[in-house]
Amino acid sequence: MKSLESWGRYPRVEQRTQALTWRSDALPEVSGSVLPHGLGRSYGDSCLNGGGTLLLTSGLDRFIDFDPATGVVRCEAGVSLDMILRLGAPRGWFLPVTPGTKFVTVGGAIANDVHGKNHHCAGTFGRYVRRFELVRSDGSRRICSPDENPDWYGATIGGLGLTGLITWAEVQLKPISNPYVLQETVPLANLDEFLVVARESEADHQFTMAWVDCLARGKKVGRGLLYRGNFAPPQFDGLPLAKSHLSHGIGLAVPMDMPSFCLNRLTVSAFNWLYFHRQNGKPKQRLTHYDPFFYPLDAIYGWNRIYGRKGFLQFQCVVPYSTARDALKDILERSSRGGLPSFLSVLKTFGDIPSPGWLSFPRKGVTLAMDFANRGEKTYRLVEELDRVTREAGGAVYPAKDARMSPESFAAYFPRHTEFAGYVDPAFSSSFWRRMHPVSLPFSLESERASGAPQPQSVLALR
Amino acid sequence: MKKVLVLGATSAIAQATVRLLAARGASLYLVGRNAANLDAVTKDAATRGAAKVESKAVDLNDFATHEALVEGAFQALGGLDGVVLAHGVLGDQAESQATWTATEAVLRTNFMSAVSLLTPLANRFEAQKAGTLVVISSVAGDRGRQSNYVYGASKGALNVFLQGLRNRLAKANVAVVTVKPGFVDTPMTAHLPKNKLFASPEKVARGLLRAADSRKNEVYVPGIWALIMLIIKSIPESVFKKLKL
Ligand SMILES: Cc1cc2nc3c(=O)[nH]c(=O)nc-3n(C[C@H](O)[C@H](O)[C@H](O)COP(=O)(O)OP(=O)(O)OC[C@H]3O[C@@H](n4cnc5c(N)ncnc54)[C@H](O)[C@@H]3O)c2cc1C
Numbered sequence: 159m160k161s162l163e164s165w166g167r168y169p170r171v172e173q174r175t176q177a178l179t180w181r182s183d184a185l186p187e188v189s190g191s192v193l194p195h196g197l198g199r200s201y202g203d204s205c206l207n208g209g210g211t212l213l214l215t216s217g218l219d220r221f222i223d224f225d226p227a228t229g230v231v232r233c234e235a236g237v238s239l240d241m242i243l244r245l246g247a248p249r250g251w252f253l254p255v256t257p258g259t260k261f262v263t264v265g266g267a268i269a270n271d272v273h274g275k276n277h278h279c280a281g282t283f284g285r286y287v288r289r290f291e292l293v294r295s296d297g298s299r300r301i302c303s304p305d306e307n308p309d310w311y312g313a314t315i316g317g318l319g320l321t322g323l324i325t326w327a328e329v330q331l332k333p334i335s336n337p338y339v340l341q342e343t344v345p346l347a348n349l350d351e352f353l354v355v356a357r358e359s360e361a362d363h364q365f366t367m368a369w370v371d372c373l374a375r376g377k378k379v380g381r382g383l384l385y386r387g388n389f390a391p392p393q394f395d396g397l398p399l400a401k402s403h404l405s406h407g408i409g410l411a412v413p414m415d416m417p418s419f420c421l422n423r424l425t426v427s428a429f430n431w432l433y434f435h436r437q438n439g440k441p442k443q444r445l446t447h448y449d450p451f452f453y454p455l456d457a458i459y460g461w462n463r464i465y466g467r468k469g470f471l472q473f474q475c476v477v478p479y480s481t482a483r484d485a486l487k488d489i490l491e492r493s494s495r496g497g498l499p500s501f502l503s504v505l506k507t508f509g510d511i512p513s514p515g516w517l518s519f520p521r522k523g524v525t526l527a528m529d530f531a532n533r534g535e536k537t538y539r540l541v542e543e544l545d546r547v548t549r550e551a552g553g554a555v556y557p558a559k560d561a562r563m564s565p566e567s568f569a570a571y572f573p574r575h576t577e578f579a580g581y582v583d584p585a586f587s588s589s590f591w592r593r594m595h596p597v598s599l600p601f602s603l604e605s606e607r608a609s610g611a612p613q614p615q616s617v618l619a620l621r
Numbered sequence: 622m623k624k625v626l627v628l629g630a631t632s633a634i635a636q637a638t639v640r641l642l643a644a645r646g647a648s649l650y651l652v653g654r655n656a657a658n659l660d661a662v663t664k665d666a667a668t669r670g671a672a673k674v675e676s677k678a679v680d681l682n683d684f685a686t687h688e689a690l691v692e693g694a695f696q697a698l699g700g701l702d703g704v705v706l707a708h709g710v711l712g713d714q715a716e717s718q719a720t721w722t723a724t725e726a727v728l729r730t731n732f733m734s735a736v737s738l739l740t741p742l743a744n745r746f747e748a749q750k751a752g753t754l755v756v757i758s759s760v761a762g763d764r765g766r767q768s769n770y771v772y773g774a775s776k777g778a779l780n781v782f783l784q785g786l787r788n789r790l791a792k793a794n795v796a797v798v799t800v801k802p803g804f805v806d807t808p809m810t811a812h813l814p815k816n817k818l819f820a821s822p823e824k825v826a827r828g829l830l831r832a833a834d835s836r837k838n839e840v841y842v843p844g845i846w847a848l849i850m851l852i853i854k855s856i857p858e859s860v861f862k863k864l865k866l
Contacts, residue, residue, distance in 0.1 A: 177811060180657070182657040222661075222664050223668050234661075
C-alpha cells in the first residue's frame with residue numbers, strides 16, 4: 159500500500175498502484191477495484207481509490223502520429239498536455255482547450271472534460287476529442303467517437319475514469335501563428351464590475367479570467383483583476399515567429415512542506431493587497447509568451463506543498479447568470495467570514511456550447527474556484543455550506559476539485575448520473591464514486607478496512 | 622550517431638534513448654521482440670522527429686537470424702554509424718541456482734546473443750573505420766554477489782568481451798562504449814522496493830548519449846555508481862565472502 163496523493167493532499171487514503179506500460183496489454187488482474195490515474199492534478203478524491211488499486215498511466219506516454227497539415231494528434235492517454243505543446247507549438251498548433259496547468263494527461267483531461275479560459279468560445283476539451291479507445295475489465299476494446307459507440311463516447315468524456323481505461327485518443331489541435339499572447343489586465347472594483355466587464359470581454363477576447371481578492375468585504379466583494387487576451391497576430395511588433403517554445407517559467411520548486419503558520423489571514427491579505435495595487439488602477443496591455451499566460455502556477459513546481467502536510471481543499475462551482483450575483487456574493491462572504499484564507503480565487507464565465515460528455519461540469523454561467531487550507535472540521539463545514547449554496551442557486555460543483563459535495567448534490571448537478579451509472583465498469587471505482595453512492599458499495603467495507611485505510615466513522619464518511 | 626540500430630528497443634532505457642535520438646533527427650532501425658510494443662515505440666519515434674524509422678520484430682535469442690538482421694539494418698538505413706545494444710533479462714537468482722536451464726537462459730540472452738550480434742557489427746564497423754557501439758551492461762558485472770551472481774556473471778563476461786573489442790577496434794576509429802547503469806526504475810525492476818539510488822530511464826538515457834557522443838570507454842550512470850563500485854570492488858575477498866550482499 160502506498161499513499162498516493164491528489165493535488166489537494168486531502169483526503170489521504172491508502173491504495174495499491176500498478177504501472178501500465180503498453181497500450182495493447184490487457185488490464186492487469188487485481189483483487190478489488192481499479193481506477194486509472196494520470197498526473198494526479200485533481201484536487202480531491204476523484205483520482206483516488208482507497209483500498210483498491212490505481213492504474214498509473216504515466217507509462218502510456220507515446221505518440222502515435224501527428225499531422226502538421228491538419229493538426230490532428232493521436233497519442234496514448236498518459237501523454238501530458240505539456241508533451242503535446244512541445245510537439246505542436248513549434249509547428250503552429252496549440253491545445254484547443256487547456257486547464258491552468260499543462261501537467262495533466264490526455265486521459266485525465268478527457269475524464270474530467272476540462273475547460274480553459276476560452277469556454278465561452280471553445281467549449282470543453284471533450285469537444286476536440288475525435289476518437290479514443292476504451293478498454294473494459296471484460297477485455298473488450300471499443301473505439302469511441304461521435305459516430306462509433308457514441309453512448310460510450312458520451313459516458314466516458316467527463317466520466318471520471320469509471321467507464322474503463324482510455325488507452326489512446328485523437329485530438330484536434332488549433333492553429334496559432336505564434337506562441338505569444340496579447341494580454342490585457344483590467345482592475346475590477348467588485349463583483350458587479352466583474353459581471354459587466356467579463357461579458358463585454360467575451361465579444362473580442364478568446365481568453366478571459368479574473369483573479370479575486372477573497373478577503374475583500376462589503377462593497378468590495380469580488381475586487382480583483384481581470385485578464386483577457388488573444389493569441390498575438392503574426393509578426394506582432396516585429397517579434398520573430400515561433401521563438402523558443404520552451405518554458406518561460408522561473409522554475410522554482412517548493413522544496414518541502416511549508417509549516418502552516420506561513421499561511422494566515424495576514425499573509426494572504428498582504429499578498430492580495432500587493433497583487434492588486436501593483437496594477438495602480440489602470441488597464442495594462444502586454445505581450446506575453448503562452449507559458450506564463452496559461453500556466454502561471456506551473457512555474458512553481460509542487461506549489462501545493464505551500465499548504466503543508468494537511469493539504470487544502472479546492473472548491474469550484476458554476477452558477478447560472480440569473481442567480482450569479484447573489485450566490486457568488488454569498489459564497490465569497492461566507493469564505494471570507496470563515497476566516498480561512500483562500501490564496502487563489504478565480505472567476506470565469508462559461509458559455510453555452512454543449513459538451514458531448516454526459517457528466518461534463520461546465521454549463522452557462524459564472525464559475526468561481528477557491529482554495530482553502532485544511533483546518534479540519536471548520537473547513538469541511540465551510541465547503542459543505544458552499545456546496546449547499548451552489549445547489550440552491552441551481553449551479554454545480556466540479557468533481558475534479560471536490561472533496562466534500564453531498565450525494566444529493568451530485569445527483570442534482572448531474573441529471574444524467576443514473577444513465578451514466580449503467581456504463582460504469584464493474585471493476586472500476588473511486589473514492590469519490592463510493593462517497594457519492596454510499597449505500598450501493600461495489601466493494602466490501604471489509605476489504606477497505608483490511609487495507610489499512612483510515613477507519614470510516616460512518617458509511618457516509620467512507621472514501 | 623546519425624544512423625542507429627537499437628537492439629531491444631522496447632526496453633525502458635532504450636525507449637528513452639530512442640526518444641532523445643528521434644528528437645535529434647536521427648534515422649533509426651528498431652529491433653524488439655513484441656511486435657505490438659515495437660510498433661508503439663516506432664510510431665512514437667517517427668512522431669517525435671526521427672528522420673526515418675524502420676523496425677523489425679524478432680526474438681534475439683534466435684542467433685541464426687543475427688547476420689541477416691545486421692545486413693537488413695545496414696540496407697534499410699543506407700549504412701549505420703551507431704548501435705545501442707539494450708536487450709537483456711534480469712533472471713531470477715533462486716531459479717538459476719536451482720536449474721542450469723534458468724542460468725543458461727540468462728547467459729544466452731545477456732552474453733551470448735550480444736556477442737553473436739556484435740561479431741558481424743564489429744567487423745562491418747572495423748571495415749568502414751567509423752562508428753560507435755554502445756552496450757548497456759550493469760554495475761552487477763563488477764563483482765559477483767550471492768544475490769544475483771548469474772546476472773552479474775553474464776554482464777561481467779560481456780564487460781571483458783567489450784574490453785577486448787575496444788582494444789581491437791581502437792585503431793579502426795570505432796568506439797566501444799560500456800554503459801553501466803545502477804538501479805533503474807523500469808518494468809524490469811517493478812517488483813523491487815525503490816530507494817533513492819533508483820534512477821529514471823530518462824536520466825540513464827541522457828548519460829548514455831553523453832558517453833556515446835564523447836566516445837567514452839566505460840561509464841557509470843548515474844556517476845555516483847563509480848564511487849559505490851570502487852568501494853565494493855576494494856573490499857578484500859576474505860571479508861566480502863562473509864557479507865550478505
Ligand atoms: C494548477 C491547476 C490548475 C487547474 N486548472 C484547471 C482548469 O482551468 N480547468 C479544469 O477543467 N481543470 C483544471 N484543473 C484540474 C485538472 O485539469 C483536472 O483535474 C485533470 O483531469 C487532471 O488530469 P490528470 O492527468 O492529473 O488526471 P488525474 O487527476 O490523475 O485523474 C483525473 C481523472 O481522470 C481519470 N483518468 C486518468 N487517466 C485516465 C485514462 N487513461 N482513462 C480513463 N480515465 C482516466 C482518473 O480516473 C480521474 O477520474 C487544474 C488543476 C491544477 C492542479
